[in-house]
Amino acid sequence: MAKITMTVNGRQVSGLCDDRTLLVHFIRENLGLTGTHVGCDTTQCGACVVDMDGQSVKSCSILAVQAAGSSITTIEGLSANGELHPVQAAFKAHHGLQCGFCTPGMVMTAVDMIRRHGSNLDEATVRAELEGNICRCTGYHNIVQAILAAAAEMGGARHAAE
Amino acid sequence: MSVDGIGARVARKEDRRFLTGKGRYTDDMSVPGMKFAVFVRSPHAHATIKSIDAKAAKTMPGVIDVLDGKQLQADGIGNLICGWMIHSKDGSPMKMGAWRPLADKTVRYVGDAVAIVVADSVAEARDAAEAVAVDYEPLPVVTDPVEALGEGQPQIHSEAPKNLIFDWELGDAAAVDRAIAAAAHVTEMKIVNNRLSPNAMEPRAALGIYDAGDDHYTCYTTSQNPHLARLVMSAFYNVAPENKLRVIAPDVGGGFGSKIYIYPEEIVCLWASKRTGVPVKWTADRTEAFLTDAHGRDHVSTVKMAFDGNNRITALKVDTIANLGAYMSLFSSCVPTYLYATLLSGQYAIPAIHANVRTVYTNTAPVDAYRGAGRPEATYLLERTMETAARELGLPPGELRRINFIRTFPHQTPVIMNYDAGDYEASLNAAMEAADWNGFAARRAEAERRGMKRGIGMSCYIEACGLAPSAAVGSLGAGVGLWESAEVRVNAVGTIEVMTGSHSHGQGHETTFAQLVAERFGVPIDSVNIVHGDTDKVQMGMGTYGSRSGAVGMSAVAKALDKVEAKAKKVAAHLMEADERDVVIEDGALKVAGTDKSVPWSQVALASYTAHNLPSGMEPGLKESAFYDPSNFTFPAGCHICEVEVDPETGQTKIVQFVAADDFGNIINPMIVEGQVHGGLAQGIGQALLEGVHYDDSGQLLTASYMDYAMPRADDLPSFKVTTSNTPCPGNPLGVKGCGEAGAIGSPPALINAVTDAIGNNEITMPATPQKVWAAAQAAH
16 A cells, blocks of 8 residues: 555645556545546546646556656546636537536546647547547537637637737 | 527536536445445356355455355346247247346356455455356357357257247238239348447446345446336346335436346345445446447348339348347347337338348347347348349439338338328438538549549438337337336426436436426526436336437426426416416416416415415425326438548548438427437447457457447547438427437448448448458459
């Protein structure tokens, strides 16, 4: 067992876990943040995507002990004060989710995608970037629309601020 | 229409919790003292269990107990059953072999559960499961459904000689044979419908909680129909009587059919909770899901379609072998029979149809309903055959279909179904226009100049949804009625809760069902809550599958709303000293038509509960319930057109356009309907281009992870063009037909028709992988 400390959604947390415990299980079981999901065992589905020190990672592919000392943002920490993040709002407006299971990972991936590409995203790029996130409900059509809309809005907002 | 009422594109009420990580799925549940289960599963596809030795496992760290099938049997837990009786054409009942929740003597597929390990953590349970020593004596294996029927094959269940479960027929064989003999043209094909894994993104899970104080069980589970789970676990599996068993299906991450059935794991977790005295939670990993979730499709068929000299279909003859896997899952028998052969008339006036269906056991996972369930198999067979016939007859594919469309309704087919309404030409025209069918030749020529092979294909599908009239399905062998129930509870302050037996696992019922109420009473949609998925909260229910939530579930809500409306009008009339026949409901108030008299909805609700001033003899309260039993199936139909480009160098198929023109009857929320179509199309395209379950000859599943089973990804799919041309359904109060399965039903033949058109070779099987397409394109030269 190891005692680890990290910052999750802006709050410092500590916990005991097996050396073999995956970050996703530490997040779900030790911290009770069940918004991060496990949909496969082979790092394919992307339901577990979180932000770690500014990088998008699949939390099923990293040990909790490897994440010690890092700063993690999960879906629960993406927005505050009951407001939806622009990506969350776009998913709602464009019906980019159905059962909701892949959604946290999709949203976290989309946030990262927009951070890297800004408003320069086009449909082909969004589809290629979503290669590591599987959705069985939506056929991706509305997820792509939501991400493009969020990118336009966030890019536009950033442009206006500059 | 209210702004949130019927027909409005209302954003979903449930989205906030899913988007913020506040969804609550079964694996998210945690209760005090909860322990974790891992199942010991057979690594053999067929073997005798000689012994199970759990002594070492029981001493391992964190292990609470290891339980096996002998203990389960000793405690009187029953076998899993198929709930739909089919009789063979010789009159004998289907031959159902025993399916024990934990196998005690024989395992019949890789993944068959033999023991459960309960431990303090999943990791410890997994370690201990590895240490359970099961001594297997391997037996010969058969995985191919055609081979399984042959001589000298392994016998999987003693109850079913030669692995034949039933040999069933529908229709007039003699009339069909006469028509074929007299035909001007007969198109013959062999059609294989590939085996699929449903792959809801949330793996199955169960949390069994036994409360010794009350001798009561609670089961959280990933179910599309918690009430049915409770009924079956009580009546057939002897887990607990219904009044001692609460089943909760909280947020459920997709189903697509695979979560209809009651599987061994939820039964065993409940039983193990009592045996161990602790709550027991099990969650499948993805490999377990591939191994044990009921698969879909897996048909091998031959078809003959006969035409007269005017290109009219005179007869259809179908022979199908359907693989049901190692055990008969809950509704497995009805899928290749009453959900398949009854749809073989398609959109066409066919005077004579005969279908023969043999179902077989093999050493593979059980096969049951998967999105569409029987109807995709019928549509694929029919629409591949129509396309082939059009090519053979030298007719444009749309033209051959037009010649044969049913044009008057109601229409009685020779295979039970009575189509109530439709306009097939309208959806064909809408699809051809949206696809710019007439511009295809120019696009093909342009592609040819780039060295690409461009093809176009269509599919005109029909399905039977709104499952289903109880008496009708009862006469066909169903063990249950397929009504739905609803309760509408108006609270004293005027807010409204609707308890529905339908279950939402992505369909958006919390929004669409609330739209019905908003429409009816003119109240804000946020004042309406939809309650589902808990047998303690919802009176009764049959759940969600077969695109039944709109046509059946919402109809039950509409009936309950009728009763609430009638009573509210009586109360309001009394308050306003008016005749109840003059009371109308508008904008959240009850008004006397033609006057300025009005009472707000909330005041009528309050008056109903204070009961200070009610009409003489009226019971207090404003809460009504209803059961709705449909009078007929509904018949969504439409036309899908797919346009592809095949790279002849690589065999890679790119979908350049996909159009769906559907007739779903009246539409409650177009945004949600479009989403349902998109998802269905993705699954149908997945079947046609990418997906396929493969077992090797020893019964090992080769496609047991996302590394090996090709799920459609975003860059495999195009954006879709979706349109509707609707004829209201006359059979239910809302005029709705159902939209959940159409995409998966109509799309595979459209895509394969397009691929075969592109490469000039009609011989191709799904999934049309680059390797197959390349080889077929080469062979066409």
